Amino acid sequence: MSTNNDRALSRRGFLxxxxxxxxxxxxxxxxxxxxxxxxxxxxxxxxxxxxSRYQAIYGRMVDNGEVIPAVNLxxxxxxxxxxxxxxxxxxxxxxxxxxxxxxxxxxVMPGGRAMRYGVGVGREGFGWSGRADVxxxxxxxxxxxxxxxxxxxxxxxxxxxxxxxxxxxxxGARALYLFQGGRDTLYRLHGSPEYWTIGxxxxxxxxxxxxxxxxxLYDRVNTGAPVLVRSGVYV
Numbered sequence: 001m002s003t004n005n006d007r008a009l010s011r012r013g014f015l016x017x018x019x020x021x022x023x024x025x026x027x028x029x030x031x032x033x034x035x036x037x038x039x040x041x042x043x044x045x046x047x048x049x050x051x052s053r054y055q056a057i058y059g060r061m062v063d064n065g066e067v068i069p070a071v072n073l074x075x076x077x078x079x080x081x082x083x084x085x086x087x088x089x090x091x092x093x094x095x096x097x098x099x100x101x102x103x104x105x106x107x108v109m110p111g112g113r114a115m116r117y118g119v120g121v122g123r124e125g126f127g128w129s130g131r132a133d134v135x136x137x138x139x140x141x142x143x144x145x146x147x148x149x150x151x152x153x154x155x156x157x158x159x160x161x162x163x164x165x166x167x168x169x170x171x172g173a174r175a176l177y178l179f180q181g182g183r184d185t186l187y188r189l190h191g192s193p194e195y196w197t198i199g200x201x202x203x204x205x206x207x208x209x210x211x212x213x214x215x216x217l218y219d220r221v222n223t224g225a226p227v228l229v230r231s232g233v234y235v
Contacts, residue, residue: 050105063215076195079198082213084114084115097114098189098228099230100129100206105117117213131228136179139174144163173211173214191214
């Protein structure tokens with residue numbers, strides 16, 4: 001079914017986040033001002049590993065009225081595409097494990113299996129590690145820049161009351177909020193429209209997924225699910 005967003009995307013063929021970049025939620029999450037949504041045109045096929053399976057997984061979606069453009073598979077290394085693997089973590093089913101060195105996140109499933117996703121992490125290393133739990137889940141979450149960020153970038157004052165969820169929102173299609181000991185860590189697992197930054201160090205700390213992947217993870221993870229963030233050791 002056609003939507004206003006759908007028609008707008010077809011007219012423009014691309015979106016840009018002028019002056020915002022892919023900043024992300026809370027004081028723990030922001031990404032490089034160098035990154036922009038320069039082109040979100042639909043994937044036309046022809047990639048070196050553009051199998052019909054991956055084209056289906058990362059194809060154009062309409063989600064809660066928002067159009068998520070297809071991922072251009074030529075811009076994402078193959079190892080960072082979603083796949084089921086043997087679980088390397090040893091954690092109990094239902095746990096999310098993030099390996100910040102390898103740029104992988106695992107959702108542990110029964111039977112020694114795990115769903116693996118490519119992720120993007122911080123430019124100078126992830127600023128938090130350890131165990132936490134998913135205290136909140138949000139669909140097309142609101143992003144509110146922290147006061148310190150607005151002081152650095154006064155043009156963001158327009159969003160002091162919150163930027164509504166949508167395809168141009170830095171938190172993407174979903175966000176999982178990490179708490180430790182009942183306190184908000186200010187770190188999130190969240191979507192990003194800048195799929196070409198997956199597998200790189202571009203943000204200030206939060207773990208970002210391709211929008212298609214964070215939707216898949218969101219549907220698997222229950223509120224209260226344990227999360228382990230660590231560096232290395234998993235293959």
